[in-house]
Amino acid sequence: NVHASALAEAHLPDEQTTAFAREAIEDLSQQPKKLSPKYFYDATGSELFEAITRLPEYYPTRTELAILRERGGEIANIIPEHAALVEFGAGATTKVRLLLNHCRFAAYVPVDISGDFLKAQANGLKRDFPTLGIYPVAADFTTPFELPKQVASMPKVGFFPGSTIGNFEPQEAQAFLRSARKILGKGAQMIIGADLEKDERILFDAYNDAAGVTARFNLNVLVRINRELGGNFDLSAFTHRAIYNRERHRIEMHLISKRSQTVRLLGTSFSFRPGESIHTENSYKYSIERFATLAQGAGWRVRESWTDAANMFSVHALEV
Numbered sequence: 001n002v003h004a005s006a007l008a009e010a011h012l013p014d015e016q017t018t019a020f021a022r023e024a025i026e027d028l029s030q031q032p033k034k035l036s037p038k039y040f041y042d043a044t045g046s047e048l049f050e051a052i053t054r055l056p057e058y059y060p061t062r063t064e065l066a067i068l069r070e071r072g073g074e075i076a077n078i079i080p081e082h083a084a085l086v087e088f089g090a091g092a093t094t095k096v097r098l099l100l101n102h103c104r105f106a107a108y109v110p111v112d113i114s115g116d117f118l119k120a121q122a123n124g125l126k127r128d129f130p131t132l133g134i135y136p137v138a139a140d141f142t143t144p145f146e147l148p149k150q151v152a153s154m155p156k157v158g159f160f161p162g163s164t165i166g167n168f169e170p171q172e173a174q175a176f177l178r179s180a181r182k183i184l185g186k187g188a189q190m191i192i193g194a195d196l197e198k199d200e201r202i203l204f205d206a207y208n209d210a211a212g213v214t215a216r217f218n219l220n221v222l223v224r225i226n227r228e229l230g231g232n233f234d235l236s237a238f239t240h241r242a243i244y245n246r247e248r249h250r251i252e253m254h255l256i257s258k259r260s261q262t263v264r265l266l267g268t269s270f271s272f273r274p275g276e277s278i279h280t281e282n283s284y285k286y287s288i289e290r291f292a293t294l295a296q297g298a299g300w301r302v303r304e305s306w307t308d309a310a311n312m313f314s315v316h317a318l319e320v
């Protein structure tokens with residue numbers, strides 16, 4: 001089998017690489033071609049994303065942090081004491097620290113696919129919040145998982161910051177919210193960040209930064225395919241494009257082929273026309289109303305919605 005031998009040559013014949021290979025070949029065989037944004041985030045991609053969050057044009061991260069900082073007291077007021085905070089997809093601990101500073105949580109359950117990363121983050125938090133019970137769960141948070149038995153009797157508060165929900169298709173976003181409600185159980189609440197619709201120029205600039213970091217982030221998925229799956233993408237023959245799709249309320253990221261070319265990956269050839277796109281990411285923007293509708297469709301009620309003064313970003317408190 002051509003695929004298996006090519007993978008063995010790339011020296012990464014593990015389960016995740018096989019899934020990446022299968023998905024990449026299937027997605028590049030589609031018309032229009034696409035690749036899943038989840039493959040942006042290897043070590044380099046995660047560093048590039050961290051760099052994006054510090055860009056002057058990329059307002060979401062710093063705006064959400066400001067809302068959490070400013071509204072921490074209000075958030076604390078509506079959250080039951082001694083609850084367990086369950087973070088879906090735990091990245092840097094900056095945001096969760098803001099909640100932990102304000103609210104008296106008994107436990108913190110970071111859920112992430114990368115177990116190593118979880119351990120390092122948990123150790124740092126343990127030092128600063130010595131009485132907090134920390135129970136990491138290594139799991140894909142988009143599929144059902146069990147909460148640790150230590151938090152079984154505590155009320156649960158989900159935390160999903162960063163507008164990561166915007167990278168799901170609306171149907172997937174609703175399915176995720178429904179699954180989170182089931183996992184968190186009776187009396188659950190959820191604190192969730194969502195990017196707002198706004199002036200198109202601001203949105204455009206946030207995904208077309210002058211320093212070109214977003215372009216490198218986008219191209220990193222091709223770097224990974226070359227390195228991990230033995231592909232032969234010529235990186236100089238693809239260019240980053242991000243546009244705002246007004247009808248669908250989303251930023252779309254694409255990699256555009258600069259010329260007619262053929263790329264080989266695991267025994268399969270993919271031909272590109274000049275200007276042909278690989279659609280790599282959607283980032284949906286939700287008005288307060290459309291987000292409430294999405295949440296209601298998944299069995300949640302919006303208890304409170306906070307925004308910044310310039311209406312750039314929103315943080316919602318949901319309850320069942």
Ligand code: AVI
Nearest residue numbers: 052162163164166167214283
């Ligand atoms: C992680 N996610 C919310 C980011 C976003 O804005 O959709 C990913 C990103 N893509 C390009 N820049 C940032």
